[in-house]
Each structure stands twice: as C-alpha cells, then as structure tokens.
Amino acid sequence: MPDELLLTGGLVVDGSGGPAVTADVLVREGRIAAIGSGLTAGEVRDVTGRVICPGFVDVHTHSDLTLLSDPRALSKVHQGVTTEVVGNCGLGVAPLASGADIGPIRQAVGYLDLDPDVDWSWPDLGGYLDVLAAAGPGINVATLVGHLALHASVVGFTDRPASPSEIDRMCGLLGDAFDAGAVGLSTGLVYAPLPYVRDAELLALASLVADRDRIFTWHVRNYDDDLLDSVAQAVAVARATGARTQISHLAAVGRRNWGAVRRALDLVDAANADGCDVGVDIYPYLHGNAPLSQLLPAHVQEGGPSVWGPRLRDPDVRAEVRAAWVDRPTGWDELMLSWTSRPAPDPVVGRTIADLAASADPADVVLDLLAELGNGVLMTAGGRSEDDLRAVLGHPAAVVASDGLALDPSGVTGAGVPHPRSYGTFPRYLRSYAADLPDAVRRCTSAPAARVGLRDRGWLRPGAPADVVVFDPARLIDRATFTDPHQFAAGIDLVLVNGVVTVDGGEHTGQRAGSVLKGSA
Structure with missing residues (x-):
C-alpha cells in the first residue's frame, strides 16, 4: 500500500455538517495529512464528480x-x-x-x-x-x-x-x-x-x-x-x-x-x-428483523430456549399463547421467515407465516417452529x-x-x-x-x-485516522432487497480503513486494516 495517497477534485463533506467544498485530501501513514489545494503525493487518484467523506x-x-x-x-x-x-x-x-x-x-x-x-x-x-x-x-x-x-x-x-x-x-x-x-x-x-x-x-x-x-x-x-x-x-x-x-x-x-x-x-x-x-x-x-421468539409472552420464555420445547407443545400453554395473539398489532402476512438454524436451504425461509399457514392455524405454525428451533429462527416484520x-x-x-x-x-x-x-x-x-x-x-x-465516545472517528480533518469513503452520488444506490438481500451497494468507489484501500472500484482488495477501538474515562 502507498505511504501517501492524494484524492483530487472531489467534493469534500467532512462530517461536521458544514458546507461541502471542492478540495484535495492527502492521506499519509494512515491519517489525514491535509485538506486543501496544490497538494502533492506519490499516488494520485482523480475523483472529480464524486463525494469524499468520512467512513x-x-x-x-x-x-x-x-x-x-x-x-x-x-x-x-x-x-x-x-x-x-x-x-x-x-x-x-x-x-x-x-x-x-x-x-x-x-x-x-x-x-x-x-x-x-x-x-x-x-x-x-x-x-x-x-x-x-x-x-x-x-x-x-x-x-x-x-x-x-x-x-x-x-x-x-x-x-x-x-x-x-x-x-x-x-x-x-x-x-x-x-x-x-x-x-x-x-x-x-x-x-x-x-x-x-x-x-x-x-x-x-x-x-x-x-x-x-x-x-x-x-x-x-x-x-x-x-x-x-x-x-x-x-x-x-x-x-x-x-x-x-x-x-x-x-x-x-x-x-x-x-x-x-x-x-x-x-x-x-x-x-x-x-x-x-x-x-x-x-x-x-x-x-424490522428479530428472533421469531420475540412474539412469545415474556412469562412463556422463562427458563430460556433450552426448556421451550416441551412447554410450547403443551396444549394449555398453546391455548394461552394463541389467545394472547388474537389482537396482534401486525398481521401474519407481515412476518416473513428470514433464517433458520436448519441446514440451508430451508423451504420455510422467505415465506410469510400466512403463506405457511394456508391450511393451518398461523399460531400453530409459529409455536411448532419455536418448539423445534428455539431462538434458531429469525423473521422480518413490517x-x-x-x-x-x-x-x-x-x-x-x-x-x-x-x-x-x-x-x-x-x-x-x-x-x-x-x-x-x-x-x-x-x-x-x-x-x-x-x-x-x-x-x-x-x-x-x-x-x-x-x-459512543469515539471522538476521533467520523471526521475528515488533519490528524484524524484516514477512514474515508468516496462515492458517486449519481450511481449511489442500495441493491439489496427483502427477497434478494445479498447484494452489495452500487456507487461506493473507494473505501479506506485507517488509510488502507479496502474497497477499490467496488471490489474488495483483501486488506483487513481495522482495529479494536476502546472507550476510556
């Protein structure tokens, strides 16, 4: 990795909330060395038309x-x-x-x-x-x-x-x-x-x-x-x-x-x-996204997931839970299973509770899943x-x-x-x-x-760690969806972590330059 990297021609948004300015950003030895004009460095990247901001x-x-x-x-x-x-x-x-x-x-x-x-x-x-x-x-x-x-x-x-x-x-x-x-x-x-x-x-x-x-x-x-x-x-x-x-x-x-x-x-x-x-x-x-078990009344969860199986198969407990769910604020069609601890692919993943319960009671579908998997089932909820x-x-x-x-x-x-x-x-x-x-x-x-007390992060200013993002506002978009979520965003052209180029042209470089940050007081 270069000891110096100069980003030129970009619109600098420094994280302070102050006005954006067109300027060059010089990174040296993992930190922001300077922000201004007329700067020089061994490696120069022209990022005209893009935004330079803190990570x-x-x-x-x-x-x-x-x-x-x-x-x-x-x-x-x-x-x-x-x-x-x-x-x-x-x-x-x-x-x-x-x-x-x-x-x-x-x-x-x-x-x-x-x-x-x-x-x-x-x-x-x-x-x-x-x-x-x-x-x-x-x-x-x-x-x-x-x-x-x-x-x-x-x-x-x-x-x-x-x-x-x-x-x-x-x-x-x-x-x-x-x-x-x-x-x-x-x-x-x-x-x-x-x-x-x-x-x-x-x-x-x-x-x-x-x-x-x-x-x-x-x-x-x-x-x-x-x-x-x-x-x-x-x-x-x-x-x-x-x-x-x-x-x-x-x-x-x-x-x-x-x-x-x-x-x-x-x-x-x-x-x-x-x-x-x-x-x-x-x-x-x-x-949102949460464990499916979040739907259970709190007292039914007593003892932890290891004891839920027999309890949630008990007819009296099921009747009690079913009654508690009669006036739910969200519908079963708004709850989709997003992951289970079963081997992938699990056919229930990606389907709503309403869909899974087409010929059954939705409450029974949920209780059966929780009795089997405990906290090993997640949902998205609208x-x-x-x-x-x-x-x-x-x-x-x-x-x-x-x-x-x-x-x-x-x-x-x-x-x-x-x-x-x-x-x-x-x-x-x-x-x-x-x-x-x-x-x-x-x-x-x-x-x-x-x-959270990390006052040296989130800024572009001389002396700060060089956590930097360069993005193209014309191409910036999230591509992940609820049915096809495993997609990286577009328009993130360059990411520096502690001055090390980690994403370049939308591709990961293989670098791992992060650090563990600790609070102090």
Whole structure:
C-alpha cells in the first residue's frame, strides 16, 4: 500500500455538517495529512464528480460473532462502513460471571449466532476483544456490554428481581468491562431473561454508566401498543441517573400505533430540555428483523430456549399463547421467515407465516417452529409508517444506524434472506432520505461516533485516522432487497480503513486494516 495517497477534485463533506467544498485530501501513514489545494503525493487518484467523506460509523450492529466467522465485514465495508459498534440490544457475548454456563446464554443470543463453528471460549470482555483483534477485522470495531450476558450469568433465566448482592456483582462485572474498553452498556428488555429485570437493577447499572461517562443504549420493552410507556421508562432512568442514553431503532409497529413516534420524540425533547442527553437511531426501512421468539409472552420464555420445547407443545400453554395473539398489532402476512438454524436451504425461509399457514392455524405454525428451533429462527416484520420514519430521521437527536450484521454473501453467514439493511442502510439513506447532504453525512459519521465516545472517528480533518469513503452520488444506490438481500451497494468507489484501500472500484482488495477501538474515562 502507498505511504501517501492524494484524492483530487472531489467534493469534500467532512462530517461536521458544514458546507461541502471542492478540495484535495492527502492521506499519509494512515491519517489525514491535509485538506486543501496544490497538494502533492506519490499516488494520485482523480475523483472529480464524486463525494469524499468520512467512513460511516454504524453504532447499532450485531456483528459480535459474524466478524469472527468472516473478519472482512463484506456487507458493511461495501456500503462504506469503516467503524461499527457491536453488543447492542442487550445481546452481547461478554462478560459472563465466573462459572457461568455459556451454552444457555449462547442460545439466548442466538440472533447473533449464524456460524456454529465460531469458538466462544473467551473468559471476559477483554478476552473477547483480544480474540476479535487477533482475527484481523476489516473495519474498526468497538463494543457495548450486553445486559443479557450480565443478568443471565448472575441471576439466571427465572422471573425474579436481582438481589442487592447480585446487582453489586453485575456492577462489578460491568466496571471490569469498562476497564477493558467497552464503550457502554446495552439492554434489550424483550429478550429473555431481560423482561424480568426490575428498575432497581437498571438504575444501578445506569448510575455506573453515568459515573464512567459511557452510553446506555435501550431496545425498549415494547415498540407497538406500549411504545410510549417503554420510552418513558428509558427517559426516567436517564433523568434519575444522568446516564447518556440512546433509544435504539425508534419506530412504532402496527397501523393503530402510527404517529406514536412523534409523541415519543416529545419525551426525548423534554428530557434534553431539562439537561439530559438522550438520542435516538433508526434505519431507513419499514420492516424490522428479530428472533421469531420475540412474539412469545415474556412469562412463556422463562427458563430460556433450552426448556421451550416441551412447554410450547403443551396444549394449555398453546391455548394461552394463541389467545394472547388474537389482537396482534401486525398481521401474519407481515412476518416473513428470514433464517433458520436448519441446514440451508430451508423451504420455510422467505415465506410469510400466512403463506405457511394456508391450511393451518398461523399460531400453530409459529409455536411448532419455536418448539423445534428455539431462538434458531429469525423473521422480518413490517407494519411501520413512512411518515414515522421520516419524523425520526429528521429529528435533531437522531443518527442513522443499520441494526444489521457484517455478512459474507458467499459464506455461512450468507444463508437465508436477511434484512437488506446489512447491505444497504447508508447508501439507501443518502440516496432516498438525505435532503441536506452535509447534515446527512454528519448523521452517519461524526454524530454517531460522538454518541459512543469515539471522538476521533467520523471526521475528515488533519490528524484524524484516514477512514474515508468516496462515492458517486449519481450511481449511489442500495441493491439489496427483502427477497434478494445479498447484494452489495452500487456507487461506493473507494473505501479506506485507517488509510488502507479496502474497497477499490467496488471490489474488495483483501486488506483487513481495522482495529479494536476502546472507550476510556
């Protein structure tokens, strides 16, 4: 790789939100050396007609294990992502309390676990980061602490409050993880056993987050009928503790709930007006992606996936669940199976529950799948409003984040029909939703980086690490769809990770120049 690379003639959008300017960008020894005119270098690339901007910083991802399956992060770097944050929605892979059984916890975070050959044997968060660094990631990676691993390894999978001593133990593990470099804590209050968490535990953990100047990200308890109460809970914890807080993938699910996101944003605005620091993120799609088990009432999930099989075959339990699903906010035709842990190709993948239940009760189809596969079945789910999406994307506290995974379309993580956000989030946003290009780039770069404390990323300025994207605005487009998702975006011509050319002319160079980024306070 050249020691110097000069990009000439491009439109520089530096990530600050300030006006775009035509200028040259000089990269030297992995950093931005200069931005201006009349610059010289050993290698020169004419990028006239293209945009030069910082690499995109994806602060909400689930690549914890897929980056160990294929460290190149192909689906991410091909859309311009140079930094991502794993450990979201409470679904992290470390730390675990001493003596905890990894097996049930790995089942509980099955949403992350697309490659059974990945060896999960690290003892703590520092060990995980060492394994990740040794794998040689193709992009920069930072991690949150997943609340599920903390709670399940200390308290277990039963519906009971954590004792004061157990809360102290979790806080100790969390503090150790911060010392090892975690940039924050995430929770996901729909993923068992986290629905059983009481406020005392959330407040204690959030207080430690605030003390260490990290971030607390929330997959709130409910995104449909109880969205407002769920957002209010996160805001209340932020008010009580002062923890910097992020509401993840803010959306309202189900037509009867459309418009609720505006009232949720009012709660965010009120908290920020009172001195809190509450942000939101969202991806530019009208479907989500989740484990199929998310449909189950929380008490039915008690004990974890390993005990679901017999329970979900019990006629009385099935009748209870069926009754709970009578007034669902989304229809069975809006839920499509996107992946299962069965050998590929699985004929149920790519079909809606309504389609699979053409001659059966849809509830029985779902319960049979969950009884057999536990958390080994994923879905995409619709029922969202374009007006709601635009309201969130346009809000001052919002940043763009994929909620996706780094996938290899030709490898084991390329199975199924995953949500296209793993391949197309940032090009889709910039092509279809960006009214103001400098502000849109800011929401994809410096703003998300600052949310998680990575203040040297997301900028084009002298001295900053040279994470750079060059794209052609005339050709920029996401090509991934819900039925054919494993397609790289078009128009991303050049991607530099720490100054190393990683995508060139739309092709991956084989370079893996990413690094593990650690928080400090």
